[in-house]
Amino acid sequence: MPSSLDSIHFKCQCSLMDNNYNLSPSIDAHSKTIGACGWFLVCLSFLLMLITFPFSVWMCLKVVKEYERAVVFRLGRIQAKKAKGPGLILVLPCVDVFVKVDLRTVTCNIPPQEILTRDSVTTQVDGVVYYRIHSAVSAVANVSDVHQATFLLAQTTLRNVLGTQTLSQILAGREVIAHSIQTLLDDATELWGIQVARVEIKDVRIPLQLQRSMAAEAEATREARAKVLAAEGEMNASKSLKSASMVLSESPIALQLRYLQTLATVATEKNSTIVFPLPMNILEGIGYISNDNKKI
DSSP: OHHHHHHHHHHHHHHHHHHHHOOSOOHHHHHHHSHHHHHHHHHHHHHHHHHTTTTTHHHHEEEEOTTEEEEEEETTEEOOSSOBOSEEEEOOTTTEEEEEEEOSOEEEEEEEEEEEOTTSOEEEEEEEEEEEESOHHHHHHSOSOHHHHHHHHHHHHHHHHHTTSOHHHHHHOHHHHHHHHHHHHHHHTTTTTEEEEEEEEEEEEOOHHHHHHHHHHHHHHHHHHHHHHHHHHHHHHHHHHHHHHHHHHHOHHHHHHHHHHHHHHHHHTTOSOOOOOOOHHHHHHHHHHHHHHHHO
């Protein structure tokens, strides 16, 4: 018994979902539901169009542009699953009403939103959303103002997504955040006949005091990194000098050649002062001689 009740409940839910989302049934289904009075009005409309021919042609034939589609309502019901157009369409007088829908890409500029990030930082973030209508029937039948609904949903989604991120994540991962916002918007607007093509975060504004703090922190980090690099350079230079001195100490002739190379380098720079390097043993010998003279 419970299984049968569950199956009946499931069938009822399925039928309700079909009635809610199947807002564009076929022409045959509508022709069966308009009733005798509806058929009478349609026949009367055809008769009126024939009586007033050819003047009625100019009122019944409508032109739909290449980037537009026309959703035709006959006696308040959508006439076909798909919208009509582009080109010429026939609209019966008194019983048909049509709504034109633009299928071109629309740019939705999101104004700056005041957002409190996960690390309790107040920021202002603005963005832009590019979307287009891929189902004119759903855009007309499922929502009253599809552009206003998409605009408000984009603002809400932007605030909700950025509220779960830290300031550093927002500044460093704009592309990832924009892709997640695009996915959420595309899933939410699918029933409205909207296809979100792209979402971009234009600017992230942070308070001036926080900007100064971040600048000071970045400057201190760069100075610390520069000191570390300078210390590493000094250590590498000292190791290289030590290795060079060990090589030169093994060959006095190499040391003399190094002296001559240094003199040649100084001479090519056209300096007025030339420094002649002297070996330390010569200076030590001069020092010993002066000490002996003092003793005498």
